[in-house]
Amino acid sequence: MSAPLTARIAAEHASTLAALPPQLAGGVRRRAAMAALAADGLPGARDENWKYANLRTLERQSFTPAPLDPRAAGAAAPAALPPRLAGFARYVFIDGNFAPALSDALDAGPARVLPLAVFESESAPPPAHPARDQRFALLNAAFATDGAAITVAAAGAARIELLFVASAAAHSGASYPRVELRLGPHARLTLIERHLSAGDCASFVASAVAAELDRAAALEHYRLQELDDRAVLFDSLSATLGADARYALRAIGSGALAARSTVEVRLAGERAELTLAAASLGDRQQVQDTYALVEHLAPDTRTEETFRGIAAGRSRVAFNGRILVARAARGADSRQSLRGLLAGAQAEIDVRPQLEIYTDEVSASHGATAGKLDDQMLFYLLSRGLDRETAQRALKWAFLGDVVARIEPPPLRQQIETRLAAQMLGGTTFRELL
């Protein structure tokens, strides 16, 4: 990152902090993050893990958060919200700020949901983010004033939907959605994290999710990125799993002009298990870039990683899946299946598996392919009378099946399929494909 950019962020940070109400909690976190960011800097195009991310937009970006008042910013929001999902408590955030009028009550069930500002006023600041590639998480931590803190008590179970609505255009302020998750021993949480736009707007969003899963906790996490196709998103996800914890992460990214997702999961306890299934869809000029680092740090930990990306138009879709097996992770098991589909002559796709193993007792397999639709499959469908366009759509749909099929709640899957079908298939009679 250029020094002038760092200086500008620091200046905007200083004036942002000066304008905040003095009683607002989280000041320690914001100042510590800014100090770390000033030392590390944001990544630049020469950073190997960032070469697909569109970092140029940062030069013209204002980092000052969008206004705190959700009523002003979110007047048009309710119409943009997706239908309610039965059984899920819903919490809505407009430009990163909690919108109680659009949300369920913050009741004290097995899951405690608190606006971050309230949470931070009650508890000690969380430890600083581990460095690695979480520098956009630092940007988030430096500016975020609100968000969701979710704590699921030992053996508790909850289903929660978080909607992050971007309504501000970038020139009127950035949006910093922030989620802090703590799952107690044997706790279970199904979490939907959905990023969308209210109306057409070129928002700038830097979101961060930090999750800690205690012993035998289970987190089923759906991340849906459906921002307006002029928005820019940098999202960071950092998770640490204790012994026997299970993390099922399903991510579908189809929106935004440029989206970069940085995922770092630490399998810190024995037998901790991650299943990551991600799909990215790029069209027109979109950039969909994902970097996923999984660290096996304890014995008998497991990872299963599936990626399916489709690049159409002039889009760029990248998935960099790095799996590290530490010395201590005897008996680790890691499987990776990364596939990219090139659906446009000027599109670009890059799927990259990286496996680093520092122990002997490990079982690992990985496969990565990038290419066009299979000619034999296409000819088979044509030979049955399907027109070329229909045949291609059917094959693209099938390609995503490995990820879409893993979305468990049926109404959620239906919503996602409807959106994907509208985007990919022009809304044709896709039901028959299912």
Add this chain to the structure above:
Amino acid sequence: MTGAPLLTIRDLTVSVGGKQILDGLTLAVATGEVHAIMGPNGSGKSTLAHVLAGRPGYQVTAGSILYQGQDLLALAPEERARRGLFLGFQYPVEIPGVNNVYLLKAALNAQRRQRGLPEVDAFEFLTLVREKMQLMQMEDSFLSRGVNEGFSGGEKKRNEILQMLVLEPTLAVLDETDSGLDIDALKVVAAGVKSLRAPARSCLLVTHYQRLLEYVVPDFVHVLVRGRIARSGDRSLALELERRGYDWVSGAAA
């Protein structure tokens, strides 16, 4: 038996990857006829089947194919299919994620649109498919599975015949549908092919062995050697081949 000409192949020469496979093949199939194309490995049998279906990568360097009086080679593969030409593949591809019932319905509707008919009624369609599945001894669960996904060799072949039965082609080209089948599966496949035999339909059976022909008796048998028809006859030709081996005709054609 002999009806109007349906398929007329004249002096067909075809190359694949620069290598000439068919060398001036001539063949006429009339409506209602069943022809068997036999021949040793590499004689061009499968090439003929694929050229008829319009598979990319096959260069027709000379000759012509008329189908229903039209220039078949000018039609895209999907247009050929909609005009009633069906290829039963020797090695049907697996397409996970596209389910069988979708493919059957989309294929049937593509044909119906071609004929100016409305889309098939959902109930009638399922009734039709179930009836044909029973004939092919296929389980109901098959419908919701991906096309050929995880199917055994025999199941794939039965699926080809099922598609054929649902689509009721005017010309069925079956490329070694009998290969790799045990005797029970062969009987099921043969019953399927036989059930489609009708005065309005023709069939080209491409096969290496004559055992399918015991169940589906052809009107004509042709022996293909080095890209052209070396000998034609009736069913007895297949039996004679079985007895004397392909060397007999290969030598004669040399």
